[in-house]
Amino acid sequence: MDQKNCDTIIADYERIFHPQKLAIVGVSEEGTGFGSGMFNALQAMGFEGEIFPVNPKGGEFSGTDIYRQIEDIPVRLDFAIICVTAKAVPDVLEACRKNGAAGAEILSAGFSELGTAEGIELEKKIRQIAAKGIRVVGPNCFGIYCPRSRLTLLPGPDLSRRSGPVAFLSQSGGMAIDFAHKGKWMGIGFSKVVSFGNGADLRETELLRYLARDPETRIITMYIEGIKDGDSFFREIKAASYSKPVIVCKGGLSPAGQRMVVSHTASMGGSRVIWQSVLTQVNAIQVQDLEELVEASLAFSLLPEKVFKAISVVGGGGALGVTACDAAEAFGIEIPPLSADLQTRIGELLPKPGSSALNPIDVANPFVSPKVLKEILRNTAQDDRIDLQIIISLLYHYKTIARALGKPVAEVAPYRELAETIRDVMKETGKPIVVVLANPKRGVDDLDIIEMLALARREFLDRGLPVFDELHEAIRAIGHVNSYYGRRKAENE
């Protein structure tokens, strides 16, 4: 495509993701249905553009006049959210196109996913209208979430308002909303989330091409089932992955899962082995499920762009040394024993007995103060081989002390001090630190621990420290960062 075309396309995407004039078609005065829900959700999110609700019956909703049809709206729209019955969609979409809207998301279901002749025909009409000059997300999707413009997914009035570097593309609306919710407390900031459903117009390949060029997006993630054109899809991943990581969760890799991928388009089949091999060739990061996707996104969001060959682990808990080494080895990471000199210095800081200064450094006692932990981390960082440190925090143990003092555990556990301490060491040493917030106690008697740890997680994240629930999850996520930058470096050499 030539430069002019390219500029127009980028400008169109800008109008789609950050609309100033937005129509919602299917807002009823009674407030029922998806359209009204979206209106409310956008207001709750603090959407600052102008919203034009539309319904043939007219009336008023939430203090705003409802237009009877798109044709009555006196301005050029940037974007439209369409939530009317499937049959009514083509006419509405055509009206949006004539208005000059850059794009529309169609939340309505009832198209090719039904497998009926009528549904397939309706979707074909959408594709034809799109081809005449309006970009379409959907149908049968949850739409776009963009924290900067406050566009939100169906039904999300409670998604984070904070932008970040992670974009997510998903055929499945459920995956999109689940990732958006998990990301909120796990510390993932999103640039754009697009649930594209049936993908009648915009889908994986074209959106990927856009995200590769999008300065707001530093990490591209996706959940895909079927793809439309394997060759161009993998070409786009390869092109994108020269400049930013592309994390892929592929659903339907089992024969049974494959059969479930109701594939209205010419979808690429292929076994697990083929997918894995092709994704590796294009330097995509492969994850098995949403949890691994969120964890990998967190690591790519907060860690420097490099390979972490060797790490230290400081903490405690069940079989720390063996568990850490098993996990690290599985992902090609070393946990080198520290020099005798460092072991002596760290050993002097550790409580006796039961501690170990070898690496993993087992502090043995969960009440070792942030001050002492700081000294341990500072010393460990002096080993030139160590690229990154993991600290396993056993803050949940403070409930014992809180109980003895008759105070809430959130008051007693020194999580803020710990977060500050770790951030200080990270700055001073220039080596990233990853936090594991262990908690074996999650029953009704221990909700206070859960609350304290949720607060602690926020303090860590606010200081740029990634937090994981389990050590092996942290190590797996670091392993993904290593694979990606290792391969990218090899390609560039």
Next chain:
Amino acid sequence: MDQKNCDTIIADYERIFHPQKLAIVGVSEEGTGFGSGMFNALQAMGFEGEIFPVNPKGGEFSGTDIYRQIEDIPVRLDFAIICVTAKAVPDVLEACRKNGAAGAEILSAGFSELGTAEGIELEKKIRQIAAKGIRVVGPNCFGIYCPRSRLTLLPGPDLSRRSGPVAFLSQSGGMAIDFAHKGKWMGIGFSKVVSFGNGADLRETELLRYLARDPETRIITMYIEGIKDGDSFFREIKAASYSKPVIVCKGGLSPAGQRMVVSHTASMGGSRVIWQSVLTQVNAIQVQDLEELVEASLAFSLLPEKVFKAISVVGGGGALGVTACDAAEAFGIEIPPLSADLQTRIGELLPKPGSSALNPIDVANPFVSPKVLKEILRNTAQDDRIDLQIIISLLYHYKTIARALGKPVAEVAPYRELAETIRDVMKETGKPIVVVLANPKRGVDDLDIIEMLALARREFLDRGLPVFDELHEAIRAIGHVNSYYGRRKAENE
């Protein structure tokens, strides 16, 4: 061993796990140290036997006179908990033996794990005393947890008082206490948990032989690093697994992890591949980490002893159909599409649009009532191929309704009704039902959801329904049940 010997051994174990007369050596009047902690923990747990605290300084602790030495105790002890410095241990142990105690647990560290000549010599002395006629757990361990007698692990005053079918053997004390805590809210009842540390006397093989015969234990689980005698160990697993499942988490399977296994005894090395192959031969269930161990234990605890070839999945959430089929296929389980007749009947119960009655059954709307879910589950069970049902509960969505009503979500979400409903269907149909309690929201704003789900989990567990956090975890656990009973059946044929 002959019958008489065998009876004596069983009687000794009875005195060890359910002691009536118990000494704690190392209880100080000031209340510091492990001994005093154990005294308090046993009282908190409601230990009903008689406790004899011991300390050379004498005095009084918590209203009980402290004996200056074991020799002064006027009764025959069943068991002793020893928490004195390593050097003092042999004399104390010998005094316990002379008293006639059946066994002792040595919580003290400072033995062969140090790798020093002195530590190795001290442990040798312990072994020699044990050989003269007292069974020893430890040293360098967290001891025994037995809910029926209320013996508890270091430092566990807050472990469950409820007995159950699961026994756990662990070299690592940290793993033992973590499993005990996780088990408490995950619904695992324990018969006996033994953290045996350095295993100077009692360790994996002999304890396994005992547990295989223990009527209180229906499921044997273990975390092991090094083993002392591979041949007899695997022979005992094979013998035990004819009558009960043996679940093994082997730490140190990586070369680095293996190096961490500080192996004071002749420990069996061997790669991952060798271990996996041998464990499969003896029909042990292999798990990778503590989470998988807890989940497998839960499935074996609550599911009938059989193979579940085909299952149904009822629920919703991101990409349900594809995700469920991918997970099921990975563990050799089928999710067969229901007959057209059943699909029609179930389809009539489901909200439109977006639902699917195929299997997985996607209810599309999270607010489908327990009554309707009951009818769906009853219909699904009519398919003769279905051996087990999984229901994915999306109770967390009720926060939206709770907010609209201005009520707490724990009041609004119908979790008790749902638990009763599911239990009723299970009874009526004779097919087990497994619950997945999904929750993508775990931030500081959603602690009320976490609380509601913790309450819900308890209601499900109280009715014998296993609960998992994620669908793939539930399916993996069912897969373990299938592998075990499948192989056992094949062996018996």
